[in-house]
Amino acid sequence: MAAASLISALSLSPLDPSKTLRTSLEELPLRSPRFFFKRRKLPSLTPLLLSNGNGSLKRVESVSSNHLSAAPVGTGNYEFLDSVAEVELRLDIGALDIQSSSDIFVDVDETSLLIRVKASGSLINLMETNRLFDKIRPSETVWYIDEDQLVVNLKKYDTELKWPDIKESWDSLTSGILQLLKGTSIYIIGDSTEINQEVAKELATGIGYTPLYTSELLERYAKKSIDSWVVSEGADSVSEAEGAVLEGLSSHVRAVVATLGGLHGAARRPDKWRHLYAGFTVWLSKSEAPDEASAKEEARRHIKDGSLAYTNAEVVVKLGGWDLKHARDVAQGCLSALKQLILPDKQLTGKKSLYIRLGCRGDWPNIKPPGWDPSSGVDPCPES
Incomplete structure (x- = not known):
């Protein structure tokens, strides 16, 4: 029988780098002369949750012998930091022959990230994943160049969740x-x-x-x-x-x-x-x-x-x-x-x-008050 291989619940088509939007330096109250702000609205992507009729939801993942999850393409040489409200990604680009900041393309939506650079006449994928560790707020994504590093700041949707890494793996x-x-x-x-x-x-x-x-x-x-x-x-x-x-x-x-x-x-x-x-x-x-x-x-x-x-x-x-x-x-x-x-x-x-x-009485997910008898199916009378 064929081997079982994990596939993504959601997949994204490659994004067009020409649609990356930027603002000029004068529009941003920041010191760096190479700071770019990208705004892009993409369709909201949410995982499939199915109701089983008893008030609870269930998550469905698919595993198939015919598909493999998308693997990030690029050097894999990056630094990652979780700072509560946002996560920061730093990629080394010093060895690449990047002529100007317009040769860098960063595309995001709630669950995916695609970073490409134009170097030596070729378009290179530095990072590509359709499974960020959790959802982000794509309209608040900021990226800039800090010496030999490309820095990408992503605003977390859930600030209470600690990200161990940028990607779900x-x-x-x-x-x-x-x-x-x-x-x-x-x-x-x-x-x-x-x-x-x-x-x-x-x-x-x-x-x-x-x-x-x-x-x-x-x-x-x-x-x-x-x-x-x-x-x-x-x-x-x-x-x-x-x-x-x-x-x-x-x-x-x-x-x-x-x-x-x-x-x-x-x-x-x-x-x-x-x-x-x-x-x-x-x-x-x-x-x-x-x-x-x-x-x-x-x-x-x-x-x-x-x-x-x-x-x-x-x-x-x-x-x-x-x-x-x-x-x-x-x-x-x-x-x-x-x-x-x-x-x-x-x-x-x-x-x-x-x-x-309470004794695993079988009343999941609608837990009854203490004193409930599973055999009777009748809730206990509240104390006066």
Whole structure:
């Protein structure tokens, strides 16, 4: 089967350098004689968030064997600084034969950056990414030349979010996601136990969490393989046992839990989700969709239908195939999707913590008051 490779949820066409706008020195109250201010309005680009009908949103990432995420082109020699309200990027251009500042083109929108220079008669890409670490305010972008460096200042959309790097990558995600997760565990679900475990291992290693596999815990307890257990006692018995394991793990923090795939997995059964809601759930879903748009439409249909318990997951990552060598690509897609899920609602982690403290009663995401009895479905009367 073809290898799974991460593709961007959004892609941008190359921008026309002739459309870069500048103002003259006299229009800017700044000292530098080589300061340029660029204003450009582009269509707003937002990640795809799908409603699952219970008031929560889910982030969908697509993984396909036919597409690869765009890689920055250029020297890769840059300095980066996060100064709360803005981020600063410095690129060395001293070795390039740049005749004038008009040979520099900086194009941005909310999520992408393209920097090109005209040198020795050729147009060179210094940096190109359609995945900035987070959204920026493109109309407030400023760039200028400081001796042998091109300096680009980007205004952050979310000033509370610390950027580890200018681009969204495996390294920046594994470093930057911790400020959003705040110790909340991650549960990997899907039809393949093997894929769940390999992706969980990559995630745990990357973010410094503990990897836990329900299959290993169950086999250690039963002293036999999952397959033997299914044959001897049936799929329902295994599912019940995994549900008990998930209950025990629900109070754990900083863990990535790989669950069982197949018909005997607890995550496949709607009545076994109360303890999965203790963490962020990521559904690794294999897809035959030929492209990203089709994969997203497929995810929408699954969520709307709701017949598969996996659709309770908060994040869906579509796989066009599987190869162990690309487990990190899939893990990166998971982190990217989780980041986009949490950023609009940073209270999610606190809400997860409250859900655990109240006993994982199955009332996610609409948490009932203390004293609520899950079996009754009736809210307790407020004290007078």
